[in-house]
Amino acid sequence: MTTDYNQLTIHEANKLLKDRQVSSVELTKACLERIQQVESKVGAIVTVTEELALEQARKADELIGTGDINPLTGVPALIKDVMCTRGVRTTCSSKMLENFVPPYDAAVVEKLNEAGMVMVGKANMDEFAMGSSTEHSAFHPTHNPWNLSRVPGGSSGGSAAAVAAGEAIYTLGSDTGGSIRQPAGFCSVTGLKPTYGRVSRYGLVAFASSLDQIGPLTQDVTDCALVMNVIAGHDSRDSTSAPQPVPDYTQCLTGDIKGMKIGIPKEYFVEGMQPEVETAIRVVIEQLQDMGAKVGEVSLPHTRHALAVYYIIAPSEASANLARYDGTKYGFRYQGADTMWDTMDKTRQHGFGAEVKRRIMLGTYALSAGYYDAYYLKAQKVRTLIRREFDEAFEKYDVLVAPTSPTVPFEIGEKVDDPVQMYLADVCTLPVNIAGLPGISIPAGFADNLPIGMQIISKPFAEETILKIAHAYQQATDWHMRKPAL
Amino acid sequence: MKLSREEVLHIAQLARLGVSDEDVERAREQLSNILENFEILQSVDTDDIPPTAQSLVLQNVLREDESCDSFPRKDILANAPQEDEDSFRVRAVLE
Numbered sequence: 001m002t003t004d005y006n007q008l009t010i011h012e013a014n015k016l017l018k019d020r021q022v023s024s025v026e027l028t029k030a031c032l033e034r035i036q037q038v039e040s041k042v043g044a045i046v047t048v049t050e051e052l053a054l055e056q057a058r059k060a061d062e063l064i065g066t067g068d069i070n071p072l073t074g075v076p077a078l079i080k081d082v083m084c085t086r087g088v089r090t091t092c093s094s095k096m097l098e099n100f101v102p103p104y105d106a107a108v109v110e111k112l113n114e115a116g117m118v119m120v121g122k123a124n125m126d127e128f129a130m131g132s133s134t135e136h137s138a139f140h141p142t143h144n145p146w147n148l149s150r151v152p153g154g155s156s157g158g159s160a161a162a163v164a165a166g167e168a169i170y171t172l173g174s175d176t177g178g179s180i181r182q183p184a185g186f187c188s189v190t191g192l193k194p195t196y197g198r199v200s201r202y203g204l205v206a207f208a209s210s211l212d213q214i215g216p217l218t219q220d221v222t223d224c225a226l227v228m229n230v231i232a233g234h235d236s237r238d239s240t241s242a243p244q245p246v247p248d249y250t251q252c253l254t255g256d257i258k259g260m261k262i263g264i265p266k267e268y269f270v271e272g273m274q275p276e277v278e279t280a281i282r283v284v285i286e287q288l289q290d291m292g293a294k295v296g297e298v299s300l301p302h303t304r305h306a307l308a309v310y311y312i313i314a315p316s317e318a319s320a321n322l323a324r325y326d327g328t329k330y331g332f333r334y335q336g337a338d339t340m341w342d343t344m345d346k347t348r349q350h351g352f353g354a355e356v357k358r359r360i361m362l363g364t365y366a367l368s369a370g371y372y373d374a375y376y377l378k379a380q381k382v383r384t385l386i387r388r389e390f391d392e393a394f395e396k397y398d399v400l401v402a403p404t405s406p407t408v409p410f411e412i413g414e415k416v417d418d419p420v421q422m423y424l425a426d427v428c429t430l431p432v433n434i435a436g437l438p439g440i441s442i443p444a445g446f447a448d449n450l451p452i453g454m455q456i457i458s459k460p461f462a463e464e465t466i467l468k469i470a471h472a473y474q475q476a477t478d479w480h481m482r483k484p485a486l
Numbered sequence: 487m488k489l490s491r492e493e494v495l496h497i498a499q500l501a502r503l504g505v506s507d508e509d510v511e512r513a514r515e516q517l518s519n520i521l522e523n524f525e526i527l528q529s530v531d532t533d534d535i536p537p538t539a540q541s542l543v544l545q546n547v548l549r550e551d552e553s554c555d556s557f558p559r560k561d562i563l564a565n566a567p568q569e570d571e572d573s574f575r576v577r578a579v580l581e
Contacts, residue, residue, distance in 0.1 A: 103561040197542045210540035239547040240540065308524045319501060326502070328576055333567035340577035341502075349504030357503060361494075361513055362520060364501040378527050380537030385530070387538060420519055436541025460541070 005030035006076075006166040007483065010223040013169060014071050017064055024060040024074030027169070028053050028118050031076040035120065035167045038486050043142045044152075044162040046081045046091055048121040056118040063116060071226045073116030078168035080159050081122040082129055083214070084203040085109055088119075092205050093137035094127045096325050096332045096351035106203025107238065108172060108214055108231045115230045120168050124158030127353045128322065129179055129207045131155050132425040135416045136355045143412065144186060145484040146451055150409040153183030153425075159217045160187035164484055170218045170227055174204060176211045177310050178404075178429025181441035184217055185404030185453020188443040190470070190480060191217040192224050195460045196436035197242035200235030208317040209240070211310075211433040220480050221442065221471040225249035228463065244461055252464035253471040258292030260469060263397030267303035268428050273406040276447035281403045284444050284454050284473070288401065291472060298393050298400065302386045306431040309386065311423055312366050312379035313434070318356075319363030325351060358419060387435040394459040399469055403428055404441040404453030428455060438463045442470045443479035488518045 005027045008016070016022040032050055039045060053076065060074030084090050084102035086109075091097045105113065112119075126136040134142040134157025142157040144150040145165040152161040156173030160183035163171055173180040175193035184191025192215045199214045206212065216227035232246045264285060269278055289295050327333030327347035334346035352360070366375035393400060405428060415422040432439040437457055444454035454473075458465045474480050494513045498505045505513070559572060568575040 100565055103557050103564070196540070197544070236549055240542060240544065242542060242544065302530075305527060305530060308527050311520065312524060312527075323502075327567055329562075329574055330565035331567070337577075340579055342504075343577050344502050345504035348502055349506075349509075352503075357509075358513070358516060360501050360503060361497050361517060365497050365517065365521075368497065368500060374528075375524065377537055378530075378532065380539060381532035381535045382527055382530050383538040384535050385532070387541060419516055420523060423520075434541075 004166065006034040006169070008169060009219045010071060010075050010170055010226050013075050014069070017074050018069055024057040024064065024118060025054065027074065028057040028076050028120065031120050031168055034165070038165050038167065041143060041148055041486065042145055042161050042165045042167070043140045044124055044158040044165060044167055045078065045121045046093060046124050046139060046158070047089055049088055049119055052088065053118050053120045060116050060118060070115055072112065072230055074118060075169050076118045076120045077112065078121050078123045078159060078162045078171040079109060079119060080125055080156050080171065080173050082125060082174055082205045083109055083172060084205070085119070085122065088122065090122065090205070092128045093125045093139055094352065094356070095138045098332065100331055102203070104203060107200035107235045109203065111230050123156070123162055123171055126155035126157070127356050128205070128318070129155040129174055129176055130318070130355050130359055132178070132182060132422055133415065134158060135412060136353055138353050141412060144409050145486055146188065146449060147409070149411060150450065151186065151412050153186030153409065155179040156217065157183045160184050160189055160191065163187070163189040163217050163219060165486055166483070170216060170223055172214060173217050174212055174214050175433065176208050176314060177433050178426040180215045180217060181404050181429050181439055181453070181455060182426055184441040186409040186451060188451035188479065188482065189217055190220055190224050190440065190442050191215065192228065192440045192463070192466070193432065193438060194228065194232065194463055195242070195438045197240055198438070198461065198463065199231050200233070200238040200241045202235055202237040206321040208314040209321065210317060211314060221467055221474050222250065222253060224440070225253060225467050242461070247464060249464060249467055252468040254468065255472050255475045257288065257469050257472045260293045260399070261397045262288055262293045262295045263298035263393055263400045264295060265298050265300045265303065265393070265400050265402055267300050268402035270406050270427060273403070274408060274447070277403050277405070277407060277452050280445035280447070280452045281454055285401060287476060288469070288473065291476060296397070298397060300389045300393060302382065302389050303431055305382050306386060306434055307423060307427055309379045309382050309434055310430040311362070312375050313383065315359040315363030316366045316376050317363070319360045319367065322356070322360055327351070355419070383434050386431055390435045390437060398458065398465050400457040402455050402457070404455040408447050408450035408452060432457050436460060438466055440466050440470050442473065445479055489514050
């Protein structure tokens, strides 16, 4: 076990806290020191909440002193800056919300607070969660801890980089088209996008409401299960949250995957895919087979339509969701315009960054009179076909295994001015959101010291099946235990 | 086919998004490139396929109509770009 407290997993930290070998204040200070040490290089954080963290840590230590401890009590975390935190500014990495201080906590923050979270800060992201590299943050880009000239992925790039860099023990992210899994893959951490409806989105700033979902980014699958145990579940304040009961997600972590049926979707091994990534995933598949899983190939022909479907549906929904930023009730307001309309136009022109404006325009176009049927309605129909194809695959297979991304992390600046190339970075993760399925990315190797992620996908509410296989793989390998040299 | 200048200006107006001349030119280029990538959907046969608006099977989620506390006025106004006593201050709507 490592002696760097900030590098502990949740379950390791919990054991030490329980045995009084470390206090929550010590753990928290270790993370805060690490933040001081590496943040100028990594840039994973928008706001550090040192005072709040130490206060929460002292409270946690008091609770632990009375024997009141659950798995997350006193463990330092970082929350993606798209989830509302009462009294702590929530910026969405946008100039529009630079000074927005929410009067309430998101449901997930409420739940984590009840479970004894210590929040060390808010994580950087692509503005309003739109992007695949965290270069679209209005404040600063985040750098990949494995290679500082590379992107950490996005949009939860700050959350993923912070876990990899040991700035927090676990983080929350949100995933609309791959925004948890793709950065988890790029930073060699474990990231779960739960089923649509599994986690309440009350207090999550909306991007694309039929796709958004909150999930954990952690150092291993056990930690992922522990966070899910707290954040999953129905919430009457989110009418899309599912009333399904929440299992104890640690119960499925048996290490035994004998007889489980794994499908390999051939369309995910796309043209233009980096050969090292394909090789690494093929090796993983062989390992899973050696562990007793039954592997077969499956075809999902509509995969090639997912990119278009996504980039119609997500911007359309975003254009409606982001209509609320008009400089009236909260957020940025442009000063010095002549009229009400002019104030609104200029507020949105100067408050939003380039990618957000691009997507608002795209969505507005797709929803505008004369184009609705050709774009939005068509995309929704193809969405049905994509979902049906997955449903059929899950009649035969328990899970699908595929790469998380077709490449290793790319260079900062490489794709930032080429939206179509940037959108292709999510080609393996988008279909999962379109169909509302759960998916995880776990570390699966390296190419030239750059991380490769493997994705495991299953049917709605089968998070346990995913976690079981991912956990068994981590029992047999040590990719997830490697740390970047920073 | 590249979007016309007028089309881009129309979209920007619908979205209430101020744009510079440079923005318009960039949008013509980039939006057109992106829209080209959407053409692929036109070849998919979707006759008799119902649209999916969201992936949950939930419908008509109802709850009791119970009153509850709303946020204190001062908490909400704390984020206002401009306030005036108990209200948001905005530009004149009718000129």
